[in-house]
Amino acid sequence: MSVNIYDTANQLEQDLRNSEEFAELKRAFAAIKEDEEANGVYNEFRQVQQLIQQKQMMGEQVTEEEAKQAQTISEKINENEVISQLLEAEKRVGTMIDDINQTVLKPVRELYQ
Template identity: 25%
Template sequence: MAQNIYDIANELERSIRQLPEYRAVEAAKVSIEENPEAKEILGNYVAFQREVQHQLQAGQMPEDDLQQRLQDFNQKIQANPLLTEYFHKQQQLSVYIADLEKIIFKPLNELL
């Protein structure tokens, strides 16, 4: 009997949470939550990303000051060791996620 695809997806979700890379991102996020400055910078950065995404989804070109604002965020992030570590750990986790996407979407890509 074939295993239910939703059961497989839920098992994958649980397995991702057990990865050392996932746990490292989780620990870095806890450290940020405990640091008011890092928490504020990250919150503002996420809001900025959402703003740009909404503009693009609405068919609008991002505002002219986008590049300067992005540079400002990059400087603030690089100056904060907690945020630097968080994004570094996220990048390590993203390698797994990219590999999983390739595997999961392989059958769909073959249909194209």
């Protein structure tokens, strides 16, 4: 019997969409969009995060000012319950995806051991 791995991947996508972890993430993201203050802080956080990641990928140093900006926005994030809930939900979905990746890549890892 032949297995179509793409059918399995498509089923996995649907299972992810229907998971409680993803439902929590959607609810948390909707809450951010509904809260003007949280949405502004979250967008600022994403911009600072992207800037720092781009610099790191290019091998550039993060300036002291950028580090201070990241610290300030991090403090705002920690003070905002709506954003904290989103970050926790993102973490749970990310952990689930990491676990799935480990499972999917297991045959390849075993091959090279």
